[in-house]
Amino acid sequence: MHELYKLASGIFVWIAILGFAAGMIGRLAHLALTARKKDPVVYQYFSLYYALRSMLHWIIPFASTGMRAHPVITIAAFVFHICLIVTPLFAAAHVILVMESWNVAWWHLPDPAADVMTVLVILGCLFFLIRRIAQEHVRYLSTAGDFVLIALVAAPFVTGFWTYHQWYGYETAGILHMLSGELMLLCLPFTRLFHMALWPFTRGYAGSEFGSLRHARDW
Amino acid sequence: MNQNNQKDTANNKNGIYDVGIDKGASRLTPEKIRKVFDALVETEGGARLRAYTNACVHCGLCSDACHHFLSKDNDPRLSPAGKVKQTISRILNKKAKLDVDFVKQACETVFTECNLCRRCVIYCPFGIDVAYLMLFVRRGCHQLGVVPQYIQDTAHSHASTFNQMWVRDDEWIDTLQWQEEEARDEIPDLRIPIDKKGADIFYSLIGPEPKFRAQLIYQMAVIFHMAGADWTLPSAPGWDNSDMCMFTGDMEMTARLKKIHFEAAMDLKAKRIVMGECGHAFRSVYDVGNRTLGWKMPPLPMVHAIEFYAEIFREKRIEILEKFDRPVTLHDPCNIVRGRGLGDEARYVINETCSTFIELEPNREHNFCCGAGGGVINCGPPFKNKRVESNRVKADQLAAARDKGAEVLIAPCHNCHGGLEDVIHHYELGLELKFLGDIIYECMKKE
Amino acid sequence: MQSRHKTAARLARLALIALLFTVATVFAQGDITTVEDSGFEKRTRPVVAFEHDAHNQKAEIYDCAVCHHVYENGEKREGQMSVGMECSECHLSENSGPMELTRAYHRMCKTCHLEKNAGPVQCAQCHSRQNAPAK
Numbered sequence: 001m002h003e004l005y006k007l008a009s010g011i012f013v014w015i016a017i018l019g020f021a022a023g024m025i026g027r028l029a030h031l032a033l034t035a036r037k038k039d040p041v042v043y044q045y046f047s048l049y050y051a052l053r054s055m056l057h058w059i060i061p062f063a064s065t066g067m068r069a070h071p072v073i074t075i076a077a078f079v080f081h082i083c084l085i086v087t088p089l090f091a092a093a094h095v096i097l098v099m100e101s102w103n104v105a106w107w108h109l110p111d112p113a114a115d116v117m118t119v120l121v122i123l124g125c126l127f128f129l130i131r132r133i134a135q136e137h138v139r140y141l142s143t144a145g146d147f148v149l150i151a152l153v154a155a156p157f158v159t160g161f162w163t164y165h166q167w168y169g170y171e172t173a174g175i176l177h178m179l180s181g182e183l184m185l186l187c188l189p190f191t192r193l194f195h196m197a198l199w200p201f202t203r204g205y206a207g208s209e210f211g212s213l214r215h216a217r218d219w
Numbered sequence: 220m221n222q223n224n225q226k227d228t229a230n231n232k233n234g235i236y237d238v239g240i241d242k243g244a245s246r247l248t249p250e251k252i253r254k255v256f257d258a259l260v261e262t263e264g265g266a267r268l269r270a271y272t273n274a275c276v277h278c279g280l281c282s283d284a285c286h287h288f289l290s291k292d293n294d295p296r297l298s299p300a301g302k303v304k305q306t307i308s309r310i311l312n313k314k315a316k317l318d319v320d321f322v323k324q325a326c327e328t329v330f331t332e333c334n335l336c337r338r339c340v341i342y343c344p345f346g347i348d349v350a351y352l353m354l355f356v357r358r359g360c361h362q363l364g365v366v367p368q369y370i371q372d373t374a375h376s377h378a379s380t381f382n383q384m385w386v387r388d389d390e391w392i393d394t395l396q397w398q399e400e401e402a403r404d405e406i407p408d409l410r411i412p413i414d415k416k417g418a419d420i421f422y423s424l425i426g427p428e429p430k431f432r433a434q435l436i437y438q439m440a441v442i443f444h445m446a447g448a449d450w451t452l453p454s455a456p457g458w459d460n461s462d463m464c465m466f467t468g469d470m471e472m473t474a475r476l477k478k479i480h481f482e483a484a485m486d487l488k489a490k491r492i493v494m495g496e497c498g499h500a501f502r503s504v505y506d507v508g509n510r511t512l513g514w515k516m517p518p519l520p521m522v523h524a525i526e527f528y529a530e531i532f533r534e535k536r537i538e539i540l541e542k543f544d545r546p547v548t549l550h551d552p553c554n555i556v557r558g559r560g561l562g563d564e565a566r567y568v569i570n571e572t573c574s575t576f577i578e579l580e581p582n583r584e585h586n587f588c589c590g591a592g593g594g595v596i597n598c599g600p601p602f603k604n605k606r607v608e609s610n611r612v613k614a615d616q617l618a619a620a621r622d623k624g625a626e627v628l629i630a631p632c633h634n635c636h637g638g639l640e641d642v643i644h645h646y647e648l649g650l651e652l653k654f655l656g657d658i659i660y661e662c663m664k665k666e
Numbered sequence: 667m668q669s670r671h672k673t674a675a676r677l678a679r680l681a682l683i684a685l686l687f688t689v690a691t692v693f694a695q696g697d698i699t700t701v702e703d704s705g706f707e708k709r710t711r712p713v714v715a716f717e718h719d720a721h722n723q724k725a726e727i728y729d730c731a732v733c734h735h736v737y738e739n740g741e742k743r744e745g746q747m748s749v750g751m752e753c754s755e756c757h758l759s760e761n762s763g764p765m766e767l768t769r770a771y772h773r774m775c776k777t778c779h780l781e782k783n784a785g786p787v788q789c790a791q792c793h794s795r796q797n798a799p800a801k
Contacts, residue, residue, distance in 0.1 A: 031266045031269060031270060032266070034265050034266040034269065035265060035266035035267070037265065038263065038264070038265025038266065039265040039266045039267050041510055042266060042267065044515045045515070054346065058344055058346075064341075065341070065342070065581075065585060066280060066284070066341070066342040066343075066344070069283070069342075070280060073278075073280070135279065136293070136295050137279050137282045137288070137293060137295040137298050137301065138277070138278070138279040139295070140295030140296065140298075140301055140304075141277035141278075141279055141295070141298070141300050141301060141304055142277055143277070146276075146277055192273070192276055194273060194274075195273070195274045195275075195276050195345065198270050198273060198274040198345070199274065199344075199345055201270060202270050202271065202274045202345045202346050202347060203344075203345060203346045205267075205346065206340055206343075206345075206346025206347075206348065207346065209348075210340075210341070210557075213506065214506070214557065214558050214559055214560060215559055215560030216556065216557050216558070216559070216560040216584050217341070217560075217584050218340060218341045218346060218584075219341060
């Protein structure tokens with residue numbers, strides 16, 4: 001257990017963080033260079049104003065027609081994504097671990113809040129899983145990878161919840177929590193989770209083309 | 220009899236035989252298909268292709284943005300992402316086998332089950348341009364020589380005559396002179412000026428106008444005349460602003476077409492281009508043409524007819540005797556509303572010319588496509604029934620406006636006219652279809 | 667012969683020191699069973715059970731300064747110890763909150779546990795819910 005803990009809190013953290021950073025920067029840089037070479041139009045039409053205008057309409061709940069047409073998904077998606085990003089960054093235990101290692105600290109969530117948010121992420125995963133299976137048109141689009149992805153995202157939250165509540169086998173859950181969290185971070189740039197990094201660019205470009213060239217709204 | 224045999228061999232999912240698709244594909248082998256698509260991805264597939272296909276999380280929020288999906292009882296294969304899955308996703312998956320059947324089905328999907336209307340782009344949280352992806356596959360189909368026969372014929376016409384309808388140079392001039400003669404019965408001093416140097420306006424239109432709807436040239440000439448416009452048309456090729464090649468994936472031809480169109484205007488030293496009431500042509504000149512030729516924006520100012528109409532009403536250069544008194548509704552064409560934001564201008568012109576206006580719901584950027592655009596209607600009779608059935612949602616939308624009292628449907632786009640005419644007829648909606656120019660001509664002071 | 671005497675004398679001396687040490691700590695601190703520090707105004711996790719004597723016996727720690735260390739100018743003072751002081755007297759400055767104190771405790775315990783491959787290292791292993799709850 002100690003050896004595993006040392007790995008999970010040591011070298012694996014570095015692998016995950018460096019892999020994540022290198023993957024993110026590498027893939028985005030590759031896209032930027034490819035765009036220079038093959039899609040120069042992207043740079044021509046890209047407009048910060050219209051990109052932000054579009055992003056704003058898609059980052060504020062119910063600010064786009066599509067979001068208003070699908071209120072349940074809109075709420076689920078916003079709650080899920082906010083909790084998914086905020087919880088790991090501001091969980092007290094995470095902040096303390098960082099503080100222990102690097103002596104830097106930031107604001108952290110009260111434990112009960114993090115607890116509730118973890119549940120929301122898990123429920124969100126369940127919601128998306130059920131939707132993927134139950135809705136015919138989403139099921140048609142789904143690949144095996146999509147299901148693996150849901151599991152990949154759910155794993156650190158389920159194990160974190162488990163070890164926090166100290167249920168049976170919480171020590172194993174704690175190790176699994178660390179490993180699965182690292183795995184998710186590492187996978188971020190190399191799986192469909194990369195949509196997180198692509199969003200500002202695809203949305204921004206759609207907004208730019210629609211705004212500056214087509215004088216139309218894209219929300 | 221021959222036809223029946225052909226139908227038996229049709230391998231598409233809808234049992235539709237199209238010589239361009241079926242015969243074209245029968246000449247291919249899986250190796251060749253793979254080679255061509257891989258080369259296309261290698262040479263032309265850039266950051267957008269990768270970003271769009273990688274960003275899609277298969278959420279399905281685009282599904283009910285698509286009139287094909289909605290009209291065919293939510294058929295999952297017809298959602299925008301479903302069409303992506305069946306076509307470009309398989310192409311990008313190097314392990315997937317691309318056989319002859321794949322090409323046939325992919326070709327039918329990208330040419331006849333997507334109107335490139337971009338409605339889904341404004342419903343996708345990522346703004347993924349599905350039209351771009353569909354066009355990418357069409358480009359591959361073009362390179363493989365698998366294109367529906369009718370639209371390919373149109374593309375051939377473009378290649379040999381620089382217009383869409385095999386109109387010969389003398390026929391073109393003849394038609395203009397014929398319409399001038401007709402119009403002079405009504406307005407004796409009216410001219411249709413050909414090759415006038417340095418005119419304010421270079422007027423361009425689409426091939427089907429001289430071919431089938433010469434009356435529209437007459438009408439526009441009257442509007443120009445009464446508005447006191449200084450305008451001209453070229454005698455040589457370049458007068459046709461339409462472009463089916465951009466829809467078949469023949470971008471080399473698109474470049475030639477747009478070049479000759481711009482050059483015709485610039486040779487005549489015209490100050491700007493005014494285009495007729497056509498949507499796809501507007502897209503080809505304003506959005507596609509400039510890019511293809513390497514300009515960020517068109518090399519000289521250009522406006523759609525709606526913008527020109529709005530201008531002459533604002534400047535009070537034209538007078539309406541009595542407003543059109545039957546209740547009208549407006550179909551916002553994709554290519555000039557999602558493609559150029561002219562929804563407000565169109566409503567302004569309607570307000571100036573019609574007494575009662577009833578909105579379609581949804582409208583403006585959210586309007587449903589007519590089902591004809593993106594070259595779909597140009598794929599011709601084999602796909603007509605399918606096309607009309609794939610736009611039941613449009614019929615429902617129109618019926619709702621009709622039930623509110625609308626009698627006349629205004630569609631300032633040729634493609635939309637074709638599509639909507641079929642929808643109105645098939646679903647027995649009883650709406651009359653008009654161009655904005657029809658209304659202006661009918662209600663304006665002409666002496 | 668000589669060496670055996672020496673060994674016995676050394677053992678006796680050690681035993682005496684150990685005895686004195688034990689007596690001294692018992693007098694000074696009583697039975698320590700939990701980690702307490704007045705520096706924590708509010709406890710966010712269950713209290714940490716810590717049987718001071720049993721722990722040190724099991725861990726074979728006889729030098730108080732291993733834990734009750736004294737630092738001056740960033741350097742450990744050998745031979746000095748801080749027995750009787752609360753950790754917060756040094757590890758809680760005005761401008762950085764209780765996180766600093768938390769850090770000191772965690773580092774003290776965990777670093778050693780990891781070095782020795784013994785003892786708890788995960789959150790729940792110390793802050794067990796079977797202990798007194800957060801307050």
